[in-house]
Structures are given as structure tokens and as C-alpha cells.
Amino acid sequence: xxxxxxxxxxxxxxxxxxxxxxxxxxxxxxxxxxxxxxxxxxxxxxxxxxxxxxxxxxxxxxxxxxxxxxxxxxxxxxxxxxxxxxxxxxxxxxxxxxxxxxxxxxxxxxxxxxxxxxxxxxxxxxxxxxxxxxxxxxxxxxxxxxxxxxxxxxxxxxxxxxxxxxxxxxxxxxxxxxxxxxxxxxxxxxxxxxxxxxxxxxxxxxxxxxxxxxxxxxxxxxxxxxxxxxxxxxxxxxxxxxxxxxxxxxxxxxxxxxxxxxxxxxxxxxxxxxxxxxxxxxxxxxxxxxxxxxxxxxxxxxxxxxxxxxxxxxxxxxx
Amino acid sequence: xxxxxxxxxxxxxxxxxxxxxxxxxxxxxxxxxxxxxxxxxxxxxxxxxxxxxxxxxxxxxxxxxxxxxxxxxxxxxxxxxxxxxxxxxxxxxxxxxxxxxxxxxxxxxxxxxxxxxxxxxxxxxxxxxxxxxxxxxxxxxxxxxxxxxxxxxxxxxxxxxxxxxxxxxxxxxxxxxxxxxxxxxxxxxxxxxxxxxxxxxxxxxxxxxxxxxxxxxxxxxxxxxxxxxxxxxxxxxxxxxxxxxxxxxxxxxxxxxxxxxxxxxxxxxxxxxxxxxxxxxxxxxxxxxxxxxxxxxxxxxxxxxxxxxxxxxxxxxxxxxxxxx
Numbered sequence: 059x060x061x062x063x064x065x066x067x068x069x070x071x072x073x074x075x076x077x078x079x080x081x082x083x084x085x086x087x088x089x090x091x092x093x094x095x096x097x098x099x100x101x102x103x104x105x106x107x108x109x110x111x112x113x114x115x116x117x118x119x120x121x122x123x124x125x126x127x128x129x130x131x132x133x134x135x136x137x138x139x140x141x142x143x144x145x146x147x148x149x150x151x152x153x154x155x156x157x158x159x160x161x162x163x164x165x166x167x168x169x170x171x172x173x174x175x176x177x178x179x180x181x182x183x184x185x186x187x188x189x190x191x192x193x194x195x196x197x198x199x200x201x202x203x204x205x206x207x208x209x210x211x212x213x214x215x216x217x218x219x220x221x222x223x224x225x226x227x228x229x230x231x232x233x234x235x236x237x238x239x240x241x242x243x244x245x246x247x248x249x250x251x252x253x254x255x256x257x258x259x260x261x262x263x264x265x266x267x268x269x270x271x272x273x274x275x276x277x278x279x280x281x282x283x284x285x286x287x288x289x290x291x292x293x294x295x296x297x298x299x300x301x302x303x304x305x306x307x308x309x310x311x312x313x314x315x316x317x318x319x320x321x322x323x324x325x326x327x328x329x330x331x332x333x334x335x336x337x338x339x340x341x342x343x344x345x346x347x348x349x350x351x352x353x354x355x356x357x358x359x360x361x362x363x364x365x366x367x368x369x370x371x372x373x374x375x376x377x
Numbered sequence: 378x379x380x381x382x383x384x385x386x387x388x389x390x391x392x393x394x395x396x397x398x399x400x401x402x403x404x405x406x407x408x409x410x411x412x413x414x415x416x417x418x419x420x421x422x423x424x425x426x427x428x429x430x431x432x433x434x435x436x437x438x439x440x441x442x443x444x445x446x447x448x449x450x451x452x453x454x455x456x457x458x459x460x461x462x463x464x465x466x467x468x469x470x471x472x473x474x475x476x477x478x479x480x481x482x483x484x485x486x487x488x489x490x491x492x493x494x495x496x497x498x499x500x501x502x503x504x505x506x507x508x509x510x511x512x513x514x515x516x517x518x519x520x521x522x523x524x525x526x527x528x529x530x531x532x533x534x535x536x537x538x539x540x541x542x543x544x545x546x547x548x549x550x551x552x553x554x555x556x557x558x559x560x561x562x563x564x565x566x567x568x569x570x571x572x573x574x575x576x577x578x579x580x581x582x583x584x585x586x587x588x589x590x591x592x593x594x595x596x597x598x599x600x601x602x603x604x605x606x607x608x609x610x611x612x613x614x615x616x617x618x619x620x621x622x623x624x625x626x627x628x629x630x631x632x633x634x635x636x637x638x639x640x641x642x643x644x645x646x647x648x649x650x651x652x653x654x655x656x657x658x659x660x661x662x663x664x665x666x667x668x669x670x671x672x673x674x675x676x677x678x679x680x681x682x683x684x685x686x687x688x689x690x691x692x693x694x695x696x697x698x699x700x701x702x
Binding site for chain 1: 499505507538542545546550551553554555557560564565
């Protein structure tokens with residue numbers, strides 16, 4: 059029986075932690091955040107699908123060895139940037155295991171993914187296309203044949219619809235099996251006959267830089283970081299880092315680090331006891347010294363004043 | 378632990394003493410000297426800003442253990458540092474332990490950034506990817522406009538914080554945030570800059586001017602004849618004259634006189650009560666007492682005896698007639 063889940067969120071942190079802890083990141087656009095997430099684990103194939111109302115940048119770190127294809131689900135949405143590669147609506151990204159790829163969308167996005175283990179992929183590849191499909195060693199972009207890709211997307215949409223509106227039907231073993239087989243076939247056809255990816259060496263280099271970048275961020279979960287530390291840790295000068303970050307994160311490293319500090323401050327404000335601390339104390343702990351500016355920036359990013367976050371009880375977050 | 382402070386000065390001597398990390402021999406040619414110094418010591422970077430209300434001359438010796446970058450914030454007319462007009466948006470990257478003449482031609486606001494060479498090297502390597510050598514002679518750099526603007530803005534913000542909220546600046550994370558911003562802006566300025574040091578000729582002139590100072594310093598109390606000094610330096614009087622005009626804006630003779638008068642003023646202040654002006658003047662090589670007194674009065678607006686009396690009045694506690702006062 060497949061494992062079916064459908065959720066809605068208003069807090070990005072909650073959303074990201076719900077995605078099996080594969081995803082970390084933050085919203086980069088101001089406004090009301092709403093997200094919807096559906097996932098269906100069939101016996102072999104896993105399907106996931108999300109919709110987010112604001113632009114954001116997240117790091118995806120697959121924790122299980124699976125080969126995943128990720129794509130935008132709507133024709134009319136702007137291209138996603140996955141690991142620094144622009145993935146147009148008629149293209150998909152193949153995510154490699156062991157990478158930590160940034161997925162950046164400048165505005166509202168709708169995305170979907172399907173994944174298989176390397177063994178299943180190899181076996182199905184042999185059976186369906188007569189080719190052995192090996193897991194990719196790095197994340198890259200493919201342009202699947204239009205017919206196979208269209209079919210994958212239609213099936214994906216139908217699966218989401220069933221998961222949300224009629225999970226009892228999807229839970230029926232015959233339906234689930236039929237759906238899984240159809241999805242797996244479409245996925246294999248997309249992968250097997252995709253046009254080969256063009257990978258430039260600078261791209262590989264930049265991806266390596268971003269991986270080290272991510273390592274530094276992870277190693278310092280609650281500490282403020284500045285650009286000189288990132289340069290030293292990634293071993294590239296500021297100029298290169300700037301190019302890498304624009305490519306993968308859609309913004310320069312300075313802005314990324316400021317946003318990160320804003321989010322750290324927000325987390326601290328939400329966790330803190332309102333009687334025991336002040337906004338000033340928390341803001342300065344994260345290196346913000348112009349408190350007026352901090353308040354304005356905070357408010358426009360999170361939609362409430364820092365003092366309101368501080369007063370809010372942790373329970374309120376659940377709602 | 379980061380720290381900061383700000384103080385106002387009306388006495389050039391106190392001002393000299395208040396300048397950290399740089400030894401300054403200041404000559405102020407007017408009477409009502411006023412200056413305000415603001416400094417901030419972050420984790421490894423030190424910042425200093427000085428607001429001076431009068432034109433002045435100074436011979437500055439920078440602390441060799443640190444690397445210095447200085448820049449004027451008001452440049453009307455542009456100050457002359459080491460013989461070079463420092464225009465708006467220019468910064469001066471100093472050599473280690475540099476000695477130079479600074480001439481401010483009007484009221485001036487100028488800023489200083491100092492940090493250990495090791496840190497500059499590490500940050501330069503990390504941010505720029507290549508070593509960032511400290512020049513062997515001071516260079517005036519012209520960075521991209523937005524780089525200088527950013528450096529100036531951050532420096533001003535930090536100094537404003539030092540003046541208004543020193544406690545905030547003492548917070549290690551705030552100090553770090555500011556320091557990291559300053560370093561990044563600084564490295565960008567130093568690497569993106571085109572520079573000039575006024576050319577080989579100016580470098581040579583600057584060396585001569587340092588030798589001139591050395592010759593003066595050799596025996597400060599004995600007045601030397603100009604010819605003697607020129608011989609010591611190895612230039613003609615006429616040459617020295619032209620260099621002084623460029624670096625100091627006055628003749629060597631007048632510079633020498635001002636230096637000696639300043640020294641004399643200091644001696645009068647530190648004098649013990651039994652001394653007379655005549656004694657001191659003699660000791661400082663002013664043989665013609667009347668001419669000395671006139672020159673002294675012209676520069677400082679009071680007679681030497683007044684200085685001596687005033688210092689005596691304040692310097693030595695008299696018996697207290699009323700304890701409550």
C-alpha cells in the first residue's frame with residue numbers, strides 16, 4: 059500500500075522540515091507564504107510535488123541513494139534554477155545522490171519530482187528501453203522527448219489529484235500498482251532518450267565551490283558568517299564566489315549571508331522568552347547594529363515586527 | 378574586547394598624544410586649535426577619524442607594526458600628503474613605518490584604518506585570491522568610486538556608533554559585522570585601484586624631506602644654519618626651498634622657526650617655577666630675546682612670560698583657602 063501524504067503550510071521552516079529533512083532554505087521574497095506538499099511513496103517509485111507562493115532558495119540534500127528527476131510542473135511558470143542550471147518548463151534536472159544542490163526560484167513555483175533506487179532504475183531501464191541507466195555522478199539538465207515528458211507530467215498531476223481528493227482510491231493496490239508502473243515507465247523513457255547534457259567545466263567548478271559553501275554553512279548552524287570566511291573556506295576569491303552564488307542562489311553572497319542572519323535572528327526571536335531578552339540583544343547577537351533598519355528589513359521580509367515575533371509564543375507557530 | 382571612544386581637543390599637544398598608533402609632530406599656525414578624535418578598536422582593525430578645524434602641518438611617523446590606509450573626507454582644498462594632492466575619492470596606502478608630511482590646507486576631516494599586516498595578507502588572499510603587498514613607499518590610490526564610497530560610508534557609520542553608542546560597538550558580533558564590512562570594502566579599494574605615488578621624482582623628494590626632518594631632529598635645541606642643514610642632507614638651499622614649498626607650503630626657514638617655537642612653548646609649560654623665559658630661550662638657541670618674544674607672540678597670541686605664568690598658576694596647587702570649592 060502506498061504511503062500518501064498531503065499537507066499545507068504557512069511557515070517555510072515547517073515545510074522544509076516536513077520534506078524528510080532533505081531541504082533547507084529560506085524565502086527571499088516578501089509576502090504571505092503558503093505551500094502545499096504532496097508525496098506518495100509507491101513500493102519502488104517515490105513521487106513528490108510542491109507549490110510555494112513565494113520565491114525562495116533551498117538546498118536539497120538527498121539522504122537516501124535514489125535517482126531523482128525534478129521539473130517545473132506548469133508550462134507557464136518561470137524557469138527553475140537547479141544547481142545553477144536554468145531548467146526551462148520543457149526540461150528537467152537529474153539530481154545526483156551525494157550532492158547538495160541549490161534550487162532557486164525567483165517567484166512562486168510549482169515543482170514535481172519522481173525517484174527510483176539505482177537498482178530499480180537499472181532493472182527498469184533494461185526492461186523498458188533496453189538500456190542500462192546508471193545514476194548520474196553530478197546533477198545535470200536533460201531535455202526529455204516531448205511525448206514522454208508530457209505523459210510523465212500528466213500522470214504526476216493525476217497522482218497528486220488522487221492523493222489529495224481521493225486517497226482511498228489511490229490506496230487500492232491495483233490502482234497504486236498501475237499508477238506506479240505508468241510513472242516508472244514515463245520516467246525511464248524520459249531518462250533513456252533524453253538528449254545528452256552539456257556540461258561545461260566552469261559549471262563543475264562552480265558546483266564544487268557551492269558544495270564547499272554549503273559545508274561551511276552547515277558546520278556553523280547558528281553562527282554569523284561573513285564573506286571573507288566563505289572565501290577562505292571555498293578557496294575562491296570574492297569575484298568567483300559572486301559568480302557562483304548568482305548562478306546557484308540567484309543573489310550575491312553578501313545578500314545571501316544577510317538573509318541568513320535575518321533568518322537566524324528570526325529563529326532566535328521566536329525561541330526566546332519575551333521577558334528574558336530584548337530585540338536589541340538578539341539583533342546585535344547576529345551583527346545587526348542599525349536597529350531601525352533591521353526592524354524595517356525584518357518586517358518587510360517576515361510581515362511582522364521583530365518585537366511581535368519575540369512576543370509570539372512558540373505554540374502559535376503550529377497554527 | 379572591542380572598544381571605542383571620542384574626545385575633543387583644544388591643545389595641539391594633547392591632540393598629538395591622543396592619536397593612537399601614529400606619532401605626530403604637529404604644527405598649527407593659528408591660535409584656536411580645535412579637533413575631535415573618534416576611534417574604534419574592533420577585533421583586528423582599528424579605525425580613527427579626526428575632525429580638525431584649522432589648517433596645519435604635521436610630520437607623521439606611523440607605527441611599523443601595523444599597515445595604514447588613510448583618506449581625507451573633506452577635500453576643499455585637497456590636503457597634500459607626502460607632496461601629493463589627495464583628491465576626493467583617493468586613499469593613501471602607506472608603507473610600513475612610513476614617515477611623511479601631511480599638510481592640511483583648511484579644516485579637514487580625515488580617516489584612518491590600521492590593521493596588522495598578517496591580517497591584511499590573509500584577508501587579501503581570501504577575498505582577492507592573490508597576495509596584497511604593502512607598498513614600499515606610500516601610494517595614493519584612486520579606487521572605483523563606489524568602492525571608496527562604501528569604505529567611507531562604513532567608516533563613518535562605525536565612528537558615529539563610537540560617538541553615540543559605544544556600548545553597541547563593544548558587542549563582539551557588532552564589531553565583527555562592521556569589521557568584516559570594512560575589510561571587504563578595503564580589500565576592494567586596494568585591489569581595484571589605480572595608483573600613483575607622484576612618480577619617481579616625488580619619491581625622491583619625499584626621501585629628502587625625511588632627511589630634512591632627521592637633520593632637524595639631530596640636535597633640536599641648537600639652531601642650525603640653513604647651509605649646514607643643506608649640507609647634511611646633500612641638497613642645495615634652493616632645492617630644499619622648492620621641496621618645502623611643495624610638501625609644506627612654507628619655506629624651510631619658517632618651518633624650522635615654527636618647530637623651534639613649538640618646542641619652546643612646550644618647554645615653557647613643563648618649566649619648573651624657578652626658570653625664567655630668558656634662560657629657556659637661551660637654552661633653546663634663541664639668542665635675541667626680543668625677536669624671539671615677538672615671533673612667539675605672533676604665533677601663539679601671547680607673550681612667553683604669560684605662558685609660563687599661566688602654567689605656573691594651574692600646574693602647581695596652591696594652598697586651599699576654601700575646602701568646599
